[in-house]
Amino acid sequence: MITEVGTDIFKAKTLLESGSLVSIPTETVYGLAANAFHSEAIEKIYVVKNRPRFNPLILHVRDKNNIKSYVQEIPEKIQRLIDIHSPGPVTFLLPKSSLVSDLVTAGSNQVAIRIPNHPLTLDLLSKLSFPLVAPSANISGFVSPTSAEHCMQGLFGKIPYVLDGGLCNIGLESTIVGYDFEDNQVLIHRLGGLSIEEIEKTVEEEVKISIQHSHPNTPGQLKSHYATKTPLKVSKTTSMISQFGSKNIVVINLFQKIDGFQGCQFVLSVNNSISEAAQNLFSVLRLADDEKADLILVELAPNYGLGPAINDRLQRAEHHHL
Numbered sequence: 510m511i512t513e514v515g516t517d518i519f520k521a522k523t524l525l526e527s528g529s530l531v532s533i534p535t536e537t538v539y540g541l542a543a544n545a546f547h548s549e550a551i552e553k554i555y556v557v558k559n560r561p562r563f564n565p566l567i568l569h570v571r572d573k574n575n576i577k578s579y580v581q582e583i584p585e586k587i588q589r590l591i592d593i594h595s596p597g598p599v600t601f602l603l604p605k606s607s608l609v610s611d612l613v614t615a616g617s618n619q620v621a622i623r624i625p626n627h628p629l630t631l632d633l634l635s636k637l638s639f640p641l642v643a644p645s646a647n648i649s650g651f652v653s654p655t656s657a658e659h660c661m662q663g664l665f666g667k668i669p670y671v672l673d674g675g676l677c678n679i680g681l682e683s684t685i686v687g688y689d690f691e692d693n694q695v696l697i698h699r700l701g702g703l704s705i706e707e708i709e710k711t712v713e714e715e716v717k718i719s720i721q722h723s724h725p726n727t728p729g730q731l732k733s734h735y736a737t738k739t740p741l742k743v744s745k746t747t748s749m750i751s752q753f754g755s756k757n758i759v760v761i762n763l764f765q766k767i768d769g770f771q772g773c774q775f776v777l778s779v780n781n782s783i784s785e786a787a788q789n790l791f792s793v794l795r796l797a798d799d800e801k802a803d804l805i806l807v808e809l810a811p812n813y814g815l816g817p818a819i820n821d822r823l824q825r826a827e828h829h830h831l
């Protein structure tokens with residue numbers, strides 16, 4: 510199969526209607542989309558990504574009314590998050606309605622649902638008579654794609670079309686938010702593109718981080734996700750350089766190059782912006798991987814804004830090689 514890249518939403522629409530897969534842009538990362546009402550199309554996602562069958566898929570819908578029809582109820586605090594942050598980089602995990610197939614949720618009675626904030630994809634969704642399921646458009650376990658080119662690197666020859674929406678603005682997957690119906694408390698199941706501060710500001714209370722590394726229903730939370738092929742270590746880069754200086758190393762720093770280090774170096778944001786660092790993270794990890802070094806050394810991000818989500822991805826990439 511030849512994979513084409515373009516901006517033709519009518520082409521994307523026709524392909525999705527016929528049960529083919531299309532890679533779509535979102536503000537977080539590119540998704541590998543299929544018609545959520547088409548079981549063979551859903552099946553193709555698992556085959557193409559080499560994704561374990563027990564790992565459920567996020568349902569992508571075009572508006573807030575759609576969220577309502579695919580879940581059983583929306584607690585008030587979650588409704589506030591929906592009203593203020595959707596479309597946007599946040600996914601809601603809620604009890605599913607009967608309209609959502611077990612194939613989407615891998616048998617769970619909860620569905621993960623979000624409204625992606627990308628003009629091309631919102632336009633596409635508004636022209637479709639069905640929602641889309643879309644995991645990140647990478648082969649399972651590897652770094653997520655934040656450009657059409659990244660999608661081509663992993664999926665060329667495996668899908669017919671990549672809808673090119675440019676670089677993803679946010680660059681990290683959506684934050685997955687759930688709800689504890691007994692304690693009336695908002696839970697964060699995956700750190701991501703919407704910061705903890707933004708969520709707490711909206712619900713006007715502290716939220717609970719509930720990340721289960723071994724839960725069979727959320728393998729995106731497995732410790733060894735988001736891996737580069739090159740082993741990666743996260744810590745203070747200057748001390749790691751002294752420790753591993755005899756190896757062929759690549760260094761990734763957040764805001765500043767290290768003076769005097771002659772080897773290959775990347776900086777995630779020369780503007781000291783943690784959001785910009787998040788946006789560049791996955792593409793820089795890919796570039797660092799391309800150096801075919803012995804080791805990638807990365808500096809830990811500060812603990813505010815998207816910093817914890819960046820560190821989460823880095824630590825999972827590190828864990829893959831332990």
Ligand code: TXA
Nearest residue numbers: 537539540565566619620621644645682683727728729
């Ligand atoms: O930003 C994003 O969320 C991107 C874009 C394409 O929307 N999508 C994405 O999908 O990151 P994926 O499949 O790579 O990660 C979704 C995560 C997985 O860890 C999956 O296990 C979890 O969400 N998930 C999906 N549905 C679930 C459900 N019903 N119950 C529990 N976890 C679920």
Ligand code: MG
Nearest residue numbers: 644645653729
């Ligand atoms: Mg993924």
